[in-house]
Amino acid sequence: MSLTRNHKGHILAGGGLSEPSVSRLIIYKRLLLELAKKGTHSVFSHQMARRVNTSPEQIRRDLMGIGSDGRPTRGYQVLELEKRISTFLESARPEPAALVGLGNVGRALLAYAAGRLPSLRITAAFDINPVRISHPIYGCPCHHARDMARVVRENGITAGILAVPGSAAQAVANELFAAGVRNLLNFADARLQVPAEVFVDHVDIGVSLEKFAYFARRNSSAPE
Amino acid sequence: MSLTRNHKGHILAGGGLSEPSVSRLIIYKRLLLELAKKGTHSVFSHQMARRVNTSPEQIRRDLMGIGSDGRPTRGYQVLELEKRISTFLESARPEPAALVGLGNVGRALLAYAAGRLPSLRITAAFDINPVRISHPIYGCPCHHARDMARVVRENGITAGILAVPGSAAQAVANELFAAGVRNLLNFADARLQVPAEVFVDHVDIGVSLEKFAYFARRNSSAPE
DNA sequence: TTTTGTGAAAGAGTTCACAGCC
DNA sequence: GGCTGTGAACTCTTTCACAAAA
Numbered sequence: 001m002s003l004t005r006n007h008k009g010h011i012l013a014g015g016g017l018s019e020p021s022v023s024r025l026i027i028y029k030r031l032l033l034e035l036a037k038k039g040t041h042s043v044f045s046h047q048m049a050r051r052v053n054t055s056p057e058q059i060r061r062d063l064m065g066i067g068s069d070g071r072p073t074r075g076y077q078v079l080e081l082e083k084r085i086s087t088f089l090e091s092a093r094p095e096p097a098a099l100v101g102l103g104n105v106g107r108a109l110l111a112y113a114a115g116r117l118p119s120l121r122i123t124a125a126f127d128i129n130p131v132r133i134s135h136p137i138y139g140c141p142c143h144h145a146r147d148m149a150r151v152v153r154e155n156g157i158t159a160g161i162l163a164v165p166g167s168a169a170q171a172v173a174n175e176l177f178a179a180g181v182r183n184l185l186n187f188a189d190a191r192l193q194v195p196a197e198v199f200v201d202h203v204d205i206g207v208s209l210e211k212f213a214y215f216a217r218r219n220s221s222a223p224e
Numbered sequence: 225m226s227l228t229r230n231h232k233g234h235i236l237a238g239g240g241l242s243e244p245s246v247s248r249l250i251i252y253k254r255l256l257l258e259l260a261k262k263g264t265h266s267v268f269s270h271q272m273a274r275r276v277n278t279s280p281e282q283i284r285r286d287l288m289g290i291g292s293d294g295r296p297t298r299g300y301q302v303l304e305l306e307k308r309i310s311t312f313l314e315s316a317r318p319e320p321a322a323l324v325g326l327g328n329v330g331r332a333l334l335a336y337a338a339g340r341l342p343s344l345r346i347t348a349a350f351d352i353n354p355v356r357i358s359h360p361i362y363g364c365p366c367h368h369a370r371d372m373a374r375v376v377r378e379n380g381i382t383a384g385i386l387a388v389p390g391s392a393a394q395a396v397a398n399e400l401f402a403a404g405v406r407n408l409l410n411f412a413d414a415r416l417q418v419p420a421e422v423f424v425d426h427v428d429i430g431v432s433l434e435k436f437a438y439f440a441r442r443n444s445s446a447p448e
Numbered sequence: 449t450t451t452t453g454t455g456a457a458a459g460a461g462t463t464c465a466c467a468g469c470c
Numbered sequence: 471g472g473c474t475g476t477g478a479a480c481t482c483t484t485t486c487a488c489a490a491a492a
């Protein structure tokens with residue numbers, strides 16, 4: 001195979017967008033939906049830039065990646081642009097995903113996904129705590145972790161979201177891979193060992209907090 | 225003033241480490257503590273690299289930033305290196321911080337910070353829901369949001385952590401700035417407008433989920 | 449020989465600057 | 471005049487490759 005991946009494992013080849021560009025496009029999409037709701041029909045790159053704290057050039061560059069369609073002195077059509085971004089970022093059907101771990105983080109994810117997440121649908125959740133799986137949460141059926149492999153396999157789920165303690169993360173991940181999961185979003189504070197063909201992304205709240213502390217300190221001790 | 229900041233607002237000047245480097249150093253520190261607990265005394269860059277999914281060169285480069293002290297064919301002293309990283313990342317006293325919002329995300333942050341977070345100490349939490357603030361959580365005193373400005377000012381808190389709904393984020397942020405907060409870590413799904421002297425960092429779970437969906441799809445539809 | 453520290457090269461991402469369009 | 475799209479320049483980050491150390 002030997003796919004073109006960047007150093008973090010993201011596949012960029014074939015019209016692929018870079019990771020920072022994808023992040024920003026998601027934010028632009030949000031802004032455009034907000035503007036549309038307010039009845040705004042068109043918008044300039046410098047107006048968008050002010051709202052999301054970037055430069056107009058950055059925005060135009062990002063939009064190039066999905067085929068810009070702005071017009072000089074007229075700007076971009078809000079709804080049209082939003083649709084264009086969505087087409088690039090989302091598939092026709094949301095990817096079914098399994099969520100493992102229904103602690104605070106897991107529940108926060110379910111709450112978010114239940115509302116507005118067109119690209120991913122959490123179709124099954126798992127935990128080992130019986131009280132957490134006694135009834136569906138935000139409409140998502142909750143199972144005991146012992147049934148995980150079976151449910152994942154039966155539903156052909158290929159995406160997993162890990163919100164378990166770091167100490168359990170690798171074991172759960174291995175079980176998911178064995179059940180056919182090829183994409184994993186890991187919220188646990190542990191780096192995972194994964195087979196070459198699986199894509200992993202990490203959201204490490206502990207790292208975020210410590211990194212923030214580092215730069216905050218540098219900002220605080222900076223000259224006024 | 226005119227400080228040397230990168231495009232994301234991080235202050236890098238004066239022996240400062242880059243953002244990705246700081247993130248990785250935090251992860252190395254974790255690994256070193258784990259190794260120390262197991263009784264490992266020394267480690268090579270390629271051993272660390274395997275454990276955290278990077279290259280040995282990347283690790284050596286990062287360690288250069290804090291003054292490498294490895295020895296050829298002997299590697300790095302585990303405890304010594306851990307201490308060196310900590311000295312760079314952490315201050316003598318943890319930065320006092322205010323947490324606003326005690327929903328799932330806020331509670332997850334408190335749980336994390338209560339355990340192992342040497343660089344930041346959440347000294348006060350706020351919410352508008354009376355049941356959430358009826359008693360301390362993980363030892364952290366919880367107040368009604370109406371007392372926020374007063375408590376923040378009285379305790380000289382300059383760091384804020386926002387875990388409120390996106391719709392409330394800007395208003396709460398403004399109140400925090402007025403009360404003297406100069407550093408803000410924002411978990412809400414909203415981009416904030418902030419004064420020039422404040423440092424903001426964003427952890428946007430919604431963006432993480434959608435970004436994951438995008439790259440997961442590209443991985444799934446990639447040739448086997 | 450193995451492994452470190454680091455200059456130099458390569459690669460990725462951002463910003464500049466301007467021609468062309470409205 | 472004002473704004474977009476984009477080549478070119480620039481900056482930041484990673485990887486290569488190798489001299490020096492053990």
